[in-house]
Amino acid sequence: xxxxxxxxxxxxxxxxxxxxxxxxxxxxxxxxxxxxxxxxxxxxxxxxxxxxxxxxxxxxxxxxxxxxxxxxxxxxxxxxxxx
Numbered sequence: 001x002x003x004x005x006x007x008x009x010x011x012x013x014x015x016x017x018x019x020x021x022x023x024x025x026x027x028x029x030x031x032x033x034x035x036x037x038x039x040x041x042x043x044x045x046x047x048x049x050x051x052x053x054x055x056x057x058x059x060x061x062x063x064x065x066x067x068x069x070x071x072x073x074x075x076x077x078x079x080x081x082x083x
Contacts, residue, residue: 030063034072042068 033054035042047066055061 027060028062029058029060031061032065032067034067034069034076036069036072 031054033050035050050066051064054064054066
């Protein structure tokens, strides 16, 4: 099973998956992933590849939302710097 580090290492050149949140709903997982593009252009194939890589992390992931953002919210940056 791929780890978060595997996902980051294998991500498309245009995409960096910086943070993901998942919650369990029975045997299904719902996840929201914030994506900070590395460049100005992100294609649908880049998003499709990111979706496939995220789903490969866990077979229970059935509902995935990928959000493109310019920067991570402050609360995520603070959480990452405190660990």
